[in-house]
Amino acid sequence: MKRRVHIGVIGAGTCNEATYELAMALGREIASCGWILICGGLGGVMEASCRGCSERGGTTVGILPGLEKEAANPWVTIPIPTGLGEGRNVLVVRASDVLVAVSGGYGTLSEIALALKTGKPVIGIDTWKDIEGIKYVQSPSEAIETARTLVG
Amino acid sequence: MKRRVHIGVIGAGTCNEATYELAMALGREIASCGWILICGGLGGVMEASCRGCSERGGTTVGILPGLEKEAANPWVTIPIPTGLGEGRNVLVVRASDVLVAVSGGYGTLSEIALALKTGKPVIGIDTWKDIEGIKYVQSPSEAIETARTLVG
Amino acid sequence: MKRRVHIGVIGAGTCNEATYELAMALGREIASCGWILICGGLGGVMEASCRGCSERGGTTVGILPGLEKEAANPWVTIPIPTGLGEGRNVLVVRASDVLVAVSGGYGTLSEIALALKTGKPVIGIDTWKDIEGIKYVQSPSEAIETARTLVG
Amino acid sequence: MKRRVHIGVIGAGTCNEATYELAMALGREIASCGWILICGGLGGVMEASCRGCSERGGTTVGILPGLEKEAANPWVTIPIPTGLGEGRNVLVVRASDVLVAVSGGYGTLSEIALALKTGKPVIGIDTWKDIEGIKYVQSPSEAIETARTLVG
Numbered sequence: 001m002k003r004r005v006h007i008g009v010i011g012a013g014t015c016n017e018a019t020y021e022l023a024m025a026l027g028r029e030i031a032s033c034g035w036i037l038i039c040g041g042l043g044g045v046m047e048a049s050c051r052g053c054s055e056r057g058g059t060t061v062g063i064l065p066g067l068e069k070e071a072a073n074p075w076v077t078i079p080i081p082t083g084l085g086e087g088r089n090v091l092v093v094r095a096s097d098v099l100v101a102v103s104g105g106y107g108t109l110s111e112i113a114l115a116l117k118t119g120k121p122v123i124g125i126d127t128w129k130d131i132e133g134i135k136y137v138q139s140p141s142e143a144i145e146t147a148r149t150l151v152g
Numbered sequence: 153m154k155r156r157v158h159i160g161v162i163g164a165g166t167c168n169e170a171t172y173e174l175a176m177a178l179g180r181e182i183a184s185c186g187w188i189l190i191c192g193g194l195g196g197v198m199e200a201s202c203r204g205c206s207e208r209g210g211t212t213v214g215i216l217p218g219l220e221k222e223a224a225n226p227w228v229t230i231p232i233p234t235g236l237g238e239g240r241n242v243l244v245v246r247a248s249d250v251l252v253a254v255s256g257g258y259g260t261l262s263e264i265a266l267a268l269k270t271g272k273p274v275i276g277i278d279t280w281k282d283i284e285g286i287k288y289v290q291s292p293s294e295a296i297e298t299a300r301t302l303v304g
Numbered sequence: 305m306k307r308r309v310h311i312g313v314i315g316a317g318t319c320n321e322a323t324y325e326l327a328m329a330l331g332r333e334i335a336s337c338g339w340i341l342i343c344g345g346l347g348g349v350m351e352a353s354c355r356g357c358s359e360r361g362g363t364t365v366g367i368l369p370g371l372e373k374e375a376a377n378p379w380v381t382i383p384i385p386t387g388l389g390e391g392r393n394v395l396v397v398r399a400s401d402v403l404v405a406v407s408g409g410y411g412t413l414s415e416i417a418l419a420l421k422t423g424k425p426v427i428g429i430d431t432w433k434d435i436e437g438i439k440y441v442q443s444p445s446e447a448i449e450t451a452r453t454l455v456g
Numbered sequence: 457m458k459r460r461v462h463i464g465v466i467g468a469g470t471c472n473e474a475t476y477e478l479a480m481a482l483g484r485e486i487a488s489c490g491w492i493l494i495c496g497g498l499g500g501v502m503e504a505s506c507r508g509c510s511e512r513g514g515t516t517v518g519i520l521p522g523l524e525k526e527a528a529n530p531w532v533t534i535p536i537p538t539g540l541g542e543g544r545n546v547l548v549v550r551a552s553d554v555l556v557a558v559s560g561g562y563g564t565l566s567e568i569a570l571a572l573k574t575g576k577p578v579i580g581i582d583t584w585k586d587i588e589g590i591k592y593v594q595s596p597s598e599a600i601e602t603a604r605t606l607v608g
Binding site for chain 3: 236237238239241242257258259261262264265266268269270282283285
């Protein structure tokens with residue numbers, strides 16, 4: 001059975017407007033591909049990408065740090081409360097075939113590192129610089145194009 | 153924001169035909185409620201309940217022990233590979249608001265116990281006997297009726 | 305390299321005096337064997353067994369649900385905070401070669417079930433009744449004798 | 457009750473001789489402080505630091521990715537098999553009050569990031585460069601001196 005691609009979107013829980021727009025555009029592209037969007041389920045980049053994706057009819061999974069599914073942002077279709085705190089970052093990586101990092105802080109860096117450690121491709125837009133292994137791109141559409149060549 | 157009910161279906165990875173039919177009927181009832189079905193994603197009771205649910209257009213989440221989403225049964229809509237082995241049982245419980253145990257072995261017993269430990273209601277059909285705290289019922293429809301009074 | 309036996313002691317976080325005495329006696333026996341005692345690190349049976357063991361110079365590991373090592377009872381030699389809540393029960397089982405259940409509630413039942421699911425022997429004293437697979441014994445010394453035949 | 461300091465040592469599972477010597481020296485310093493050394497339990501930097509520490513009578517904990525305690529290097533006093541794979545990195549961080557990164561690859565980077573995300577101090581020797589938040593030092597003794605001012 002052929003499964004749909006799972007694409008992780010990782011990035012900070014708060015972000016500025018330009019990053020929010022960029023992440024929304026990324027979410028819209030993901031919906032167009034028919035892929036499932038995996039993320040940490042909270043605000044900022046996670047919220048924006050879920051919003052773009054779900055507004056286009058896509059499916060979004062939010063793997064939450066806490067125990068309450070109500071903590072998910074409103075554009076998460078499937079909230080998965082884990083109670084693992086930052087430990088859930090491991091699950092975001094494991095549930096994804098490929099990841100796109102958009103901006104982001106230490107949590108995002110931990111996900112980038114876990115993904116690269118376990119051989120999952122990581123695409124970066126305006127994120128942690130000079131990490132060997134990240135495929136840096138300039139735009140959501142370039143991110144999707146790159147992802148498609150890697151796992152499509 | 154009001155979230156849909158998450159109902160966990162727990163039970164053994166292999167089962168006889170009668171149990172399979174029963175779990176399929178349970179899955180169909182879950183789809184009728186518009187609830188999300190959470191399970192361990194593999195065969196037996198997990199497969200049967202997913203099958204019943206997805207054949208009626210419902211959504212099913214399979215929280216898998218391994219790292220490959222292809223291990224999910226074909227009726228899992230959203231496979232979540234975790235790489236945690238039996239440790240994923242904790243996540244099945246945490247992702248659910250209420251759980252229904254159908255038959256089952258030690259893995260199911262661990263989920264029953266974790267759910268009761270953390271105050272989540274557990275409904276049982278033809279499962280581990282004489283566990284204080286399980287609400288024992290006789291049929292899928294009675295299970296759903298009971299679940300509805302608990303979390304609906 | 306031959307490693308020392310790891311024996312898990314599982315049981316409720318609060319207990320009556322008779323159970324406390326019994327668990328202390330079990331801890332003393334474990335110290336005499338030179339084995340490492342693994343437990344959940346909190347009160348009741350966990351505390352009593354750690355106390356008996358450490359008072360005889362034994363080593364005790366407390367795998368804690370929270371993030372603070374100060375939550376461990378005073379007789380834990382090595383506290384391991386996990387932040388996993390009840391999810392740490394999985395780790396208590398995985399860190400042990402054999403487990404002894406003393407009395408106990410749902411948390412203990414989850415550990416019994418996880419151990420039996422993964423093929424680890426479980427010895428029971430005055431604990432959950434009629435669970436197929438538990439080797440029921442009457443005393444700490446009988447528990448140790450049984451453990452020795454299984455993993456010694 | 458005052459607990460001993462837990463110091464995490466993180467670094468790659470294979471390393472050159474100079475790094476091995478450096479990590480051994482770090483382990484010896486940790487033993488001198490009477491602190492508990494926490495690590496991932498395998499080779500390279502983990503092995504060298506455990507070796508230095510245990511040869512001076514210190515206690516070393518190896519939080520292992522697999523299910524077998526025999527996978528620990530011979531200088532691990534307390535092996536803790538977890539079966540979580542790279543997910544055990546989260547536990548190495550949570551079990552530590554302060555961490556020292558020595559050289560290292562993506563796994564080490566994930567631990568650095570998780571530690572900084574959760575507010576734990578990270579001291580770095582010859583490791584990932586230019587990560588804001590790491591306190592970079594030049595030698596094991598400087599690392600210990602820095603750790604002492606942070607958590608001693």
